[in-house]
Amino acid sequence: MRPDDIETLVSVGRPDIAPDGSFAVYATSRPDLTADRAVGQLWRVDLPAGEPRRLTRGVADRSPRLSPDGATVAFLRGDAKGRAQVFVVRADGGEPVQVTDTVGGVSEVAWSPDGTRLAFTARVIEPGRYGTVDGLDAAAEPARRITGIRWHANGLGYLDRPSHVFVVDAPSTETEPFYDPAPALEKPEKRVVPTEAHRITHGPTSWSGVAWNADGTEILSVPDAIESDRRDLRDRVVALTVETGAAREIVATAANLSVSAAQVAPDGTVFLLANDVGPTGVDFVAPGVALWVLEDDGPRRLTDAETVDLGEVGSHLSFDGDDVLVQDRTRGRLRLLRVSRGGEVVEVLGGDREVTGHAVAASRVVAAVAAPASFGELLVLDGDAAPRAVTDLGAAARERGIVEPLEHEITGRDGYPVHGWVATPEGEGPFPVILQIHGGPYASYGVHLFDETQVLVEAGYAVVYSNPRGSAGYGRAHGRSIRQAMGTLDYFDVMDFFDGVVSADPRLDAERVGVMGGSYGGYMTAWVIAHDHRFAGAIVERGFLDPASFPGSSDIGSFFGTEYVGTDPDAVAAQSPMAVVDQVRTPTLVLHSELDFRCPLDQATRYYSALKQSGVDAEMLIFPGEDHELTRAGRPRHRVERFDAVLDWWARYLPPAQP
Template sequence: MRAEDIEALIAVGRPTIARDGSFAVFAMSRPDIAANSNVGQLWRVDLPDGTPRRLTRGKADGSPRLSPDGARIAFTRLDAKGRPQLFVVDATGGEPVQATDAPLGVGDFDWSPDGTVLGFTARVPEKGRYGTVEGLDPNAESPRRITGVRWHANGLGYIADRPAHVFVVAAPQTDSEPFYEPAPAVIAEGDEPPKKRIVAHEATQLTHGDRSHSGIAFSGDEILTTVDEIERERRDLRSPLIAVRTDGSGERELIGRDANLGIGGVAVADDGTIAFLGDDVGPEGVDFVAPITSLWVLEADGPRRVTDAETVDLGEVGSHITPLGEDFLVQDRTRGRVRLLRVTRAGAVTEVLGGDVEVGGHDAAGDRIVAAAATPDSYGELFLIDGGAAPRVLTAFGARAAAAGIVAPTELSVDARDGYPVHGWVAKPEGEGPFPVILQIHGGPYASYGVHLFDETQVLVDAGYAVVYCNPRGSAGYGREHGRSIRQAMGTVDFTDVIDFLDGAVAADSALDGDRLGVMGGSYGGYLTAWVIAHDHRFAGAIVERGFLDPTSFQGTSDIGSFFGDEYVGTDPDAIARQSPLAVVDQVRTPTLVMHSELDFRCPLEQATRYYSALVRNGVDAELLVFPGENHELSRSGQPRHRIERFAAILDWWARRLPVKTPS
C-alpha cells in the first residue's frame, strides 16, 4: 500500500449488542484526506446473518451504546463547534436528537439501568478560559498558577483549570418535537429575548472541586467512577474508586489509595458484582513498569485479583470488561496478538477468539458474542461467536486495503547473544532482492508490535524496502519479567535484542541486503534508534521520531515526566547519563532525520530540538522536520494530510540515504 492508501485503514470500534442478541451496532472510522480528518458513522447488523448497513450519516459518529431495552442508541457526534456531544437515535435509524451541550464536550458515558438517564463525564472550564467569555482571546487570559507536579496532558493541554466531572441528563425521546430558531421580535422593555434551545434537558453536575473523574458505570442509583487528583509533591498512580449518588446527595469511597491499585475499565454484572481492570502500582504509587493489568472483583473484604498476573495481561489500549452471566469477557495481549478470553470468578480462563487477531472491543448477550478485531489483512472487522460455533466475520472492510496491495509478514524468532529468544517479523517486497533493510523499533517501551495490518511497514515495503521489526525485552505481551528487564537498564538488552534480531533476520534470508541498512523508531523507538546509532555505525541513515532523548529535561517538561524517567532510568545522575541518548550524541556519525510535533506533550519538542542541535554541532548530517498542530499521536491519529506528508518525508529521506536499486 502507498501513503494515500491510509484511507483504506477502516477501524471498527467497540460494538454494542441488544439484550436479546438480535442485532449489534458498531462505529467505523477511517482517515479522509480530502476532509483532512478522521471520519466515521454508526453501522447496524442484524444477527446472525444480516448485512451490515450504515445507520447514521454524521462526519465522526462514534462510541455507540444501546439502551437497556435496545430501542435507542446513545453515541458521540461533533457539534457545530467541533465538541463531542451525546446524541440519541432510534436503533432502527432516523434523525438523532442532541442530549448534551457540554462547553468542552463529553468523555465517558453510559445508560442508567432503566434507560431514562445518561451519565457522563465532561470537563468543566474555569470561568474566563476556553471560550467561556465571548471574544476573550486565549492569549489575553489570566496567568495560570501551578502548584502541583502535573499541569498538562498530551492531546489536551492544561488540565488543572478544566477538571472532568460526573453529570447526569435525562435521555431525550427520539420522537419529541424539534426546537426552532426564535424569529426576530420586538420585546417589552425589561423582558429577556427567547433563547435558542439545543437540548431538551439541562444536565446536572454531581461532582465538584479540583479532582477529575474518569469512567461511568451505573450500579443501582449510584455511578461508579475513578478519581484523579493533581499531586502537590510527587506522582501517585493509585486511583480511588467512588460511588456517586445519582440524585446528587453525596458519594462514598469503595476502594481507597491503600489498595495500591491503578483502576480503569469498571463494569457491573447483572447481580451487582463490581469488576474492574487494575494495576498493582505498589505502596508508593509509581511502580508502573510492566504492571500486568489484571481482572479484579470487589468483595465485602476488598478487591480480589481474578486473573494470573504472570500469564494474563489485560493492559492493551482500549481494554475493557463485558459481564456475561457469572463470567467476564476480557482482552489479553500476548506475543503480538490480543485474544478474547472468558474468565470465571474463580479465575478459570477459556479462549473465545484467538489466533492472528488483535481484539479491540466486545459485547455479549446470552450465547452471542460480538467482537471488533484487527487482522493481518484488515485494520478492523466485526466477528460473531454464536454459541459453540466457530467465530465468523460479519464485515469485509479489509477488502479496500487488500485491493491497495499488502504483504504478509513472516514471523520469526531469533536467539539473542545471551540465548534469549527475541520474537518479531520480517516483511519484504515480492521478488528475489536483495532489498535494503530498515529496522523498525516500536514505542512504549511497554508496548508491542502486533499482527494487525500496519501502514508503517506496508508503505516501506511498497517502496522497495524489507522491514525487520521485533518485540525486544521491555515490550508487553511476554510476561512481567520480560517487561521489567530494562527497568533502570535502558539501552542494554533492549539494544542487543533489536540488533541481534536484525542480524538473525538478515542471515536467514538472502533477499535481505545486510550491507544496506537503515533504522527508525518513534517515542521509545526514537530513544532506542538514537541509542543504536551512537553504538553501531553501519547504518546508512536513521529517523528519530518523537523521541525520549534526554531523561534529565524530560522530568520537567513531559506530562509523564514526574515519574516515567524516575522508574525507567532512575534518579542517580550517573545512572541517568549511562542511559541517555543525549549523553552519547557525540558518538553519532549516522545521517539522521529528526521528526517531531509542536504540541507533543508526551515527549516534548525540546527533546528533538536539543538532540538535533547537538547533532549539527558535532558535524552530523542531520535534518529536523516539525509538524504544526500535532501531538504525540501524529502517526496514528493525526491530520490525514500531515500523515501523508510524514510518509513523503520518510520515503524521501530513505531515497536519499538508502536508495532502492532499480532492477537492470
C-alpha cells in the first residue's frame, strides 16, 4: 500500500436493520484526495442475500437511523456550510428532505417510539461568535471569560458552544421542497425547515445522548457541567420531559459512574455503558467499562469489568428481546457479545475481526467489521449459520497489495507474556525493522487493516508492534499496571517483544532499526531513545512529552497526568521524557498538529527545542488546521504529506536496502 492508497480504506459505520430483518442500512466513508476530505453515502442491502445499492448521493452522509416502522431513514448530512443537519429519506430511496437548520450543527439523532418525532442534540452558539454575524471574524469577537477547570476540547476548540437537546416533528418524505424567497421590499421570513425544533434544555451545561423512553414522554440524556475547581468524571443520567423540559434524575453522581451511553430497551428498561471512577471521581486508568441495568435501588453491573472491556470508541448497545448486544475488546479483537439480564455472557461474533457497529431484529444480526484484509465490511448472522459478508469493500485495498501480519507472544524479562505482531515484506531480507508504538496508553493495536503498517511494509521495512502493559484488551490489571509508573513495565514489554521477534527471525536485521509512535506512542518513543541508543532514527508524533506542563495546556490535563504520573514533582520527573531529553542521541523527527489540544503543540516545540540545544539532529513538521486525529481523520492530502515525510525520514536515516 502506498500513501495515496488511503483512498481504498472504506469504513462501515454503525448499521441499522428493519424491524422485520428484511434489509439493513449503513454508511460508508473513505478519504478522497481530490475532495481533500472524507466522503461517503448511505447504502441499503436487502437480506439475507441482496446486493448493496446506494441510497443517498451526499458528500458525507452518515449515522442512518430507521424509523420504528422501517419506512424512513433519518441521517446526518453536511449543509452548504459543512454543518451536520438531520435529513430524512424513504428507506427504498428518493430525494432526502432537510429537517434541521442549526447554526452549530447536529451531533446525534433518535426517532420517537411512534415515529412521529425526532430528538437530536445540537451545539448552540452565542450570537456574534463563530461567524454568526457577517463580517465579524474570530479576531474581532469579544473576550472569553473562563471560570471553570475546563475551557477547550480537541477537535472542537473552546467549550462555549454547549450541546442541547431538541425535538422536531418528523416531516413526510413527500413534503413540498422549500424554495429561497425572491428579493422583495419587505423581506419575507425565510423558511428552510418544515417546523421549528422545540428546545428541551437551556443554559451553559452541555448534554450528550438522546434516548426516548418507551412511551415517548421523556428523553434520557447525560449533562456535562464544567466544574469550577477540580475535575469530576462522575456523570448523572437525567430524564427530560419532552413537553416541558422538566428534569428527573435517574442516576446520580453518588453512583460514581462515568456514563458513555444510556439506552432504553423496548420494554422500558434502562441500560448503561459505564465505568466506576471511584470516590475521587477521576479514577479513569483502565476504566473497565461494563454493562449496567438500572433497577429500583440503582445501577446493577451485568458484566465483569476486570475481564470484559466494553469501552472501545464507538461501543454501543443493541437489544434482542431481553438480551443486550455489546462490543468487547480482547487481544486486538473486538468481539460481539450477548448479555442476559442475569449476567450470562455468550459470544455472538468473534474470530480475527473488530466489530465496530451492530444492529439486530427478528433474530438477524448485522455487524460492521474490520479485518486483516479489509478496513470495513457488513456481515449478516442468521441463527447458528456462519457469518456472511454482504459487501466486498476491501477489494480495492487488496488489489493495491497488503501484507497480513503474523501474531506472536513473547515472554518478557520478568516472565510476563507480551502479545503483538510482525509485518514483513515479501522475500528473504534482511529487512530494516521499525518498532511502532501505539497511543493511549489504554488503547491497543488490533487485527484490522492498518495503513500505518502497510505503507512501511510496501517501502521495504519490517514492522514490529505490540500491546505492552498499560494497553487495553488484556484485563484491568494489565492496563492499570503502569499507573504512576510510566516508562517502567511498559518500556520493558515494548523492548522485550521487539528483541524477541527480531532475534528469532533472520529476515529482520537487528543492526538496522528505527522507532516511532504517536500520542502515548510518542511518549514511549521519546523514552526509548533516551535509554537505548541502537536506533538509527526516531519519529516522535503528537507526543505526551512534558507531564509537568501538560495540566495547564491539554484538554484532559485536569485529570490525565494526575492519574497516570501522579503529582509528586520527583515522581513526575522520573516518568518525563523532557527530564531525560539530554540523554537522546538519535536523529529525531518531531511531528505535530497545530490545533492538537489533546497533546498541545507546546509539548512538541519544547521537546524539539531541547533536542536542538543538545545538538541532536532533529527536524519538526507542523500541520496547520489539524488536531490530534490527523493520522486517522485529517485532511487526506495532509495524511499523504505526512506519509511522504515519514518515508523520506526513514530513507535518509534507515534506507530500506543495503548500500
